[in-house]
Amino acid sequence: MKLLLTSAGIKNPSIHAALLDLLGKPIADCNALCIPTAGYGHPMGSPVGAWRFVSGNQPLTPMCELGWKSVGLLELTALPGIARERWTRWVREADVLLVNGGDAVYLAHWMRQSGLAELLADMPDKVWAGLSAGSMVMTPRVGEDFVEAKPSITGDDRALGVVDFAIFPHLDYPTFPENSMAHAERWASRIGCPSYAIDDETALKVVDGRVEVVSEGHWKFFPG
Template sequence: MKKLILTSTGLQNPNICKAFLDIIGKPPSKIKILFVPTASRTKEELKYAKKSKKELEKIGIKLIKTINLDCKLNYDEIKSYDVIYVCGGNTFYLLYKIKESGFDKIIKNFVSAGKLYFGVSAGTIICCPNIKIAAPFDNNDVGLKNFRGLNLINVILSPHYCEADKKFIKNYSRKSKIEVIPLRDNQAFVVSGKSGEIIQ
């Protein structure tokens, strides 16, 4: 069964935190997290990645391994983890590194095995059919030309939504012919099996 929690800002909302623990179904002290802050390159982005890690520690999770996708990985190294947690930052750089390292295939195998993928901001967008919605907000400084995402969901999520984005999202959805779901900072798109729902 496919399990995804896709957020704007991580575990700040207690309802998202509850859904996270319910889906995993283990005591926090026994949960193993693979933590991926690769998209966080600037001082500001790294600050949020550290905050995400502290949120995990705050709920009692101690088994956290950090990787940065700077080398090839294989699924056997990853399959013992309960969660792949991918932080926010630059969406284009993140997708570039994920595909370069082969981590895209690992994520798909991990999710197919019924394990939980947790995304924050850029880590959320890469799960969509494509990542073009990030263009007004992130600089494509790696010259990425293939914007195809991991396609783990069949809608586009737009994190950090505010009313000022309403017109842009409406136009984007019309042009791309794919449903766009806006996500506010206190919301998550939770997939359990085939269906998805917003938690707030």
């Protein structure tokens, strides 16, 4: 996959340009599938939050409201009850997957259970644009600080391990005192792999294993 791992969506022109580069064509020519699943796993998640994401009514975390040719909804918890050839066709036909935040461990669980994780492993050109937990799901683990539902659905903090680094999102967000740089440094010291702390104006663009930091804000890399 080609990954755009954001803290808060397509927040600024630099992140928008990175998305266009991954897509290789204008957004107006691209078909998107949005995945709201992670939100249901978060204690603060709600049906209203899922609707706001899907309908493009989340101005603080823009994803679905960017002017796509089409936007469809892919709910991972529904996939085990649908013929595999149907939903895999939907994924193959999409140019990009837009993945909401919430609980990254819950999302990783349903990506495995549904078969989406296995399918995407064979799609090197598929674009994945993640938002918060939708980005963290690609990492080896999220750290106990970001296991939102305790105990987690899997019993640990492991994610998918598509990339070899961890992500601390929403760095220094004004209403998240626990997301300070001091907290990020403590989290990084325990995570056991290289990691990035990124604010909401920062994203990580990953193609063929090469990481590029795209930022109009601030961030920090921890070598692990």
